Amino acid sequence: MKIEAPRIGSFIPPVRTLMGPGPSNVSTRVLDAMQRQTIGHLDPEFVGMMDDLKVLLQYAFQTANELTIPVSGPGSAGMETCFVNLIEPGDTVIVCQNGVFGGRMKENVQRCGATPVMVEDDWGMPVDPDKLEAALQTNPEATTVAFVHAETSTGAQSDAEALVELAHQYDCLAIVDAVTSLGGTPLKVDKWGVDAVYSGSQKCLSAPPGLSPVSFGERAATRIRTRTTPVQSWFLDLNLVMGYWGEGASRSYHHTAPINALYGLHESLLILAEEGLETAWTRHRANHDDLVSGIESLGLSFVVPEAARLPQLNAVSVPVGVDEAAIRSRLLTDFDLEIGAGLGVLAGKVWRIGLMGHTSTPENVAYVTKAIGTVLAD
Amino acid sequence: MKIEAPRIGSFIPPVRTLMGPGPSNVSTRVLDAMQRQTIGHLDPEFVGMMDDLKVLLQYAFQTANELTIPVSGPGSAGMETCFVNLIEPGDTVIVCQNGVFGGRMKENVQRCGATPVMVEDDWGMPVDPDKLEAALQTNPEATTVAFVHAETSTGAQSDAEALVELAHQYDCLAIVDAVTSLGGTPLKVDKWGVDAVYSGSQKCLSAPPGLSPVSFGERAATRIRTRTTPVQSWFLDLNLVMGYWGEGASRSYHHTAPINALYGLHESLLILAEEGLETAWTRHRANHDDLVSGIESLGLSFVVPEAARLPQLNAVSVPVGVDEAAIRSRLLTDFDLEIGAGLGVLAGKVWRIGLMGHTSTPENVAYVTKAIGTVLAD
Numbered sequence: 022m023k024i025e026a027p028r029i030g031s032f033i034p035p036v037r038t039l040m041g042p043g044p045s046n047v048s049t050r051v052l053d054a055m056q057r058q059t060i061g062h063l064d065p066e067f068v069g070m071m072d073d074l075k076v077l078l079q080y081a082f083q084t085a086n087e088l089t090i091p092v093s094g095p096g097s098a099g100m101e102t103c104f105v106n107l108i109e110p111g112d113t114v115i116v117c118q119n120g121v122f123g124g125r126m127k128e129n130v131q132r133c134g135a136t137p138v139m140v141e142d143d144w145g146m147p148v149d150p151d152k153l154e155a156a157l158q159t160n161p162e163a164t165t166v167a168f169v170h171a172e173t174s175t176g177a178q179s180d181a182e183a184l185v186e187l188a189h190q191y192d193c194l195a196i197v198d199a200v201t202s203l204g205g206t207p208l209k210v211d212k213w214g215v216d217a218v219y220s221g222s223q224k225c226l227s228a229p230p231g232l233s234p235v236s237f238g239e240r241a242a243t244r245i246r247t248r249t250t251p252v253q254s255w256f257l258d259l260n261l262v263m264g265y266w267g268e269g270a271s272r273s274y275h276h277t278a279p280i281n282a283l284y285g286l287h288e289s290l291l292i293l294a295e296e297g298l299e300t301a302w303t304r305h306r307a308n309h310d311d312l313v314s315g316i317e318s319l320g321l322s323f324v325v326p327e328a329a330r331l332p333q334l335n336a337v338s339v340p341v342g343v344d345e346a347a348i349r350s351r352l353l354t355d356f357d358l359e360i361g362a363g364l365g366v367l368a369g370k371v372w373r374i375g376l377m378g379h380t381s382t383p384e385n386v387a388y389v390t391k392a393i394g395t396v397l398a399d
Numbered sequence: 400m401k402i403e404a405p406r407i408g409s410f411i412p413p414v415r416t417l418m419g420p421g422p423s424n425v426s427t428r429v430l431d432a433m434q435r436q437t438i439g440h441l442d443p444e445f446v447g448m449m450d451d452l453k454v455l456l457q458y459a460f461q462t463a464n465e466l467t468i469p470v471s472g473p474g475s476a477g478m479e480t481c482f483v484n485l486i487e488p489g490d491t492v493i494v495c496q497n498g499v500f501g502g503r504m505k506e507n508v509q510r511c512g513a514t515p516v517m518v519e520d521d522w523g524m525p526v527d528p529d530k531l532e533a534a535l536q537t538n539p540e541a542t543t544v545a546f547v548h549a550e551t552s553t554g555a556q557s558d559a560e561a562l563v564e565l566a567h568q569y570d571c572l573a574i575v576d577a578v579t580s581l582g583g584t585p586l587k588v589d590k591w592g593v594d595a596v597y598s599g600s601q602k603c604l605s606a607p608p609g610l611s612p613v614s615f616g617e618r619a620a621t622r623i624r625t626r627t628t629p630v631q632s633w634f635l636d637l638n639l640v641m642g643y644w645g646e647g648a649s650r651s652y653h654h655t656a657p658i659n660a661l662y663g664l665h666e667s668l669l670i671l672a673e674e675g676l677e678t679a680w681t682r683h684r685a686n687h688d689d690l691v692s693g694i695e696s697l698g699l700s701f702v703v704p705e706a707a708r709l710p711q712l713n714a715v716s717v718p719v720g721v722d723e724a725a726i727r728s729r730l731l732t733d734f735d736l737e738i739g740a741g742l743g744v745l746a747g748k749v750w751r752i753g754l755m756g757h758t759s760t761p762e763n764v765a766y767v768t769k770a771i772g773t774v775l776a777d
Contacts, residue, residue, distance in 0.1 A: 022590050024461050026672040031428075032448045032665050034438045044658060047437040050409075055659055056434035059425040059607050060412045061737045070410045083402050093609065094472040097634045097654040128633045212400050223655055229437050231471065231609065231657025253631050255506050256475045274742070276475040277601055279609025280422060281433055282660055287410050294404040359439045364652070 037353070038380070040389050041361035042173050042334060043201070044223035044230050045377035047285075051228055054288035055281050062278040070287060071266065071278075077290035078234050081203060081226070081298070082218065084210035088237040088259065090266045091222070091286055093279050096200045099219030099233025101129055102257045103196045104167075106237075106245045107217055110134030113163045115156050115193070117148040117184070120172035121364045122198055130167070133253065138163065144172075144366050145336065147329040148179040150187055157191040166193045171202035173224075174364045176336040176373065177325045178206060182213040189214060194241055200224060203234065204293055205305045205333035205377055216241040222282075225305070225333055227378030228289035231282050289378075305332040308381045312374065315390030319397065324371055333381065335374040336367065340397075345369060348396055356392040415731070416758070418767050419739035420551050420712060421579070422601035422608050423755035425663075429606055432666035433659050440656040448665060449644065449656075455668035456612050459581060459604070459676070460596065462588035466615040466637070468644045469600070469664055471657050474578045477597030477611025479507055480635045481574045482545075484615075484623045485595055488512030491541045493534050493571070495526040495562070498550035499742045500576055508545070511631065516541065522550075522744050523714065525707040526557040528565055535569040544571045549580035551602075552742045554714040554751065555703045556584060560591040567592060572619055578602060581612065582671055583683045583711035583755055594619040600660075603683070603711055605756030606667035609660050667756075679756075683710040686759045690752065693768030697775065702749055711759065713752040714745065718775075723747060726774055734770040 039046045060067050078089045092099045104126070108114060112135040116126045119142040130137040138160050140152045148168050157163065166188035170181045181197055188195040194216040202208045205225030210218055216238045223230035237245070237259070245252075245259055252258040256276065264273040293301060309332030313323070316337055324336035339345040345362065349372065352358045361373035374389060417424045438445050456467045470477045482504070486492060490513040494504045497520040508515040516538050518530045526546050535541065544566035548559045559575055566573040572594040580586045583603030588596055594616045601608035615623070615637070623630075623637055630636040634654065642651040671679060687710030691701070694715055702714035717723040723740065727750065730736045739751035752767060 022461075022587075024458050024463065024589075026675055027451075027454045027458055029451045029455060029669060029672070031432065031669060032435075032451070032662060034435050034448075034662070035442075035444055036436050037438050037442065039437065039439060041439055043655060044437050044439060047659075052434045052436070052659075054409065056430045057410075057412050058414050058430070059417065059422050059601075060415050061417060061419055061422060062608065064413075064415065064731070064737065066413055070412075073405075073407045073410070076405045077407060080402050080405055083400075085402065094476060094634065095654045095657065098472060098476075101632065101634045125633065132629055132631050132633055209400075211402075221655065223437075229657065229659040230440065230655040231660050251510055253510050254479065255503065255510055256472065256479045276473045277421060277599065277608040279473065279607065279657075279660065281425075281430075281607040281663070282609050282657065284410060284412070285659070291407060291409060294407070297404055353442070359442065 035357060038358045038385060038388060040375050040380060040385060041359045042373045042375050043221065043377060045227045045375060045380040047227055047229055048292065048379045050292060051285045051288045055285040057284055059280050062280060063272060063274065068272055074283060074287050077287065077294060080294055081290060082208065082210045082236045083212065084236050086236045086238055088242050088263065090235060091283065092233040092235055093276060094233060095230055096219065096221035096233045098257065099235050100125065100198065102235055103217045103219050104129035104133055105252050105254045105257055106259045107165060107194060107196065107241060108133040108135045109248055109250050112165065113138060113160055114165045114167060115140060115160060115163050117153055117168035119146055119148055119177060120144050120169065121174035122169045122172060126167045145175045145177055145324040147177050148184060150180065150183050153184060153187050157187060163193055165196060167196040169198040170208065171199065171206060171331050173201045173334055175325060175367065176331045176334040177329045178331045185213050185215055194244065201331065201334055204301055206331060207302055210236055222286050225378040226289045226293065228286045231279065232286050305376065305381050308376050308383060308386050311383060311386045312376060315386060319394050333375060333377045336371045337374060339370055339372060345372060351396045352392055358389060358392050413735060416736045416763060416766060418753050418758060418763060419737045420751045420753050421599065421755060423605045423753060423758040425605055425607055426670065426757045428670060429663045429666045433663040435662055437658050440658060441650060441652065446650055452661060452665050455665065455672060458672055459668060460586065460588045460614045461590065462614050464614045464616050466620050466641065468613060469661065470611040470613055471654060472611060473608055474597065474599035474611045476635065477613050478503065478576065479632065480613055481595045481597050482507035482511055483630050483632045483635055484637045485543060485572060485574065485619060486511040486513045487626055487628050490543065491516060491538055492543045492545060493518060493531065493538060493541050495531055495546035497524055497526055497555060498522050498547065499552035500547045500550060504545045523553045523555055523702040525555050526562060528558065528561050531562060531565050535565060541571055543574060545574040547576040548586065549577065549584060549709050551579045551712055553703060553745065554709045554712040555707045556709045563591050563593055572622065579709065579712055582679055584709060585680055588614055600664050603756040604667045604671065606663045609657065610664050683754065683759050686754050686761060686764050689761060689764045690754060693764060697772050711753060711755045714749045715752060717748055717750060723750060729774045730770055736767060736770050
């Protein structure tokens, strides 16, 4: 019955160039921050760091929302935070799906005991506002619209501002998935009136995975405070979480915050603030444009129409007859280079090349173009 | 509307001696591991690390359970993983409460749409097996018993083996909170027949907070596979999570794992395996015994009766007339030493002194004794 101690050594990871759909490469500054001494989650010094982190997140989201925090879990925990807090059993929620993550939203709605009404667009296309409006007209009981701003599974960007405006016209709140957009492409939470938004630490912020920045506007906060049923998750119940992340010195213990991961996110947000959001957006766009030239020079083509392409996530069609997994495997083995596979209906049909955050550099564009060209030519 | 970039500097935490209820001090080895280069969550090298991590967790839990993984969130996410997967709406769950965390279990049961039957013991006392048996007799419809092995809020240890045996006699599964026990005091998942157990990374394992090791036995796994209602959390649904953490090379993406945090946990579990579980348990006991001598020499007394005291978490009564918060504040300011406050009914009445994992050393015992003596004498 006794289990003996296993003989295992320390794990020394290889150094990869991370050009998949996330995680992106993490800078030395952020890794150094993660290595600093752990302190207590109620230490006044740590509480001061939390306050700064909120201000930095407000900048990244372009919002003055008080309820702006990193959820202590990955992006899917951030998604669930939005749904379990804003949706009640019996609600009708309009979910726009044009890739994997709209489907995950549907799952969340169903598990909240609510009814999803799906608005479907082809994978690789942006969400069609006309279809959303039609669904809003035929479902006047809907309380909420949910959609993905930047579909990580396809690389398509939707017009978040227009979709949020439609939701509001029909008296719905808007939940926006900004996992891949935050820090890489314009996202203006207050200007667009986004009610609830979630993101991830490991995309254009280039911190390690594991944290999910979220922000809730006043309409959303009011809905959370006035729900008639308890939030089904204790861990993600914002009424409780805010006792820890809220204003004032007397933070009450809810759960133990992931101290060192938060050090890393804090440093990654500092780097973004130093560069400036607009400059970061411009950089992502410029490196994307170079990638387009490089990829097209190899005779390859993009899945998403030019106007809707995300600069930070590029779905490239796999040429007929090419074993896409074998190519990725060779890139990893011979070039220490990770690119992503397709998901869902695009599995086997596309590669996903990320140019996110710290990864988005001219050097990496040149490297991935050269490497893919070399491997395809063999 | 535009939010300007805030002017904030890097966060350099102070170096503290962490002798509260967790986090405990993190060793340089673990901090160094967290600083290593981030790689992808589907990288074959990372998948190999995950396999090793499972073996290391099986050793720490003393189990051969295949379903042994770290949940990508703090201990409260691990707790919720156990409840949302094992409990269905309409179930009756017997919850033993002798501190804060039994109360949190009750919340979890209610939010699953199930009915908690509470078995109450005084805070500071272990769970009384006779009371549990009485509850099992009067509630034959109960499907599950839940209790806390090591109550972090009081420092009381319950007889997990006896409580699990009772649960089984009445055909219930047992969910055990081992957040503070894992690695610090004997916990034998297979020998005791524990069906589901969760812990935290930041207590006796001395990794940073943010991960929750869990393990599920065959009876629990069967119940999860044969549930008639969906798990209410998509993020914590083990049917999905195991597609990523399960056997074989073809891991399917569920959520993006917290890569660098897992590096840290891996290293912390290596340190435990190198020391050996029994040696770690003995060390925790010996340092506790020294702490008892030191604290009693100051004229202070312990809350928990000697036989039920956890070596790693020591609740000490605050002398009448002493402002307990002022003492903790001075310890932090003058000694860079963190000890914990009381929670719930013990708020204001006790200090909680942790001797967990890397923190459990003779040096720290001497330091905390000296520091408290100095501050109390002022």
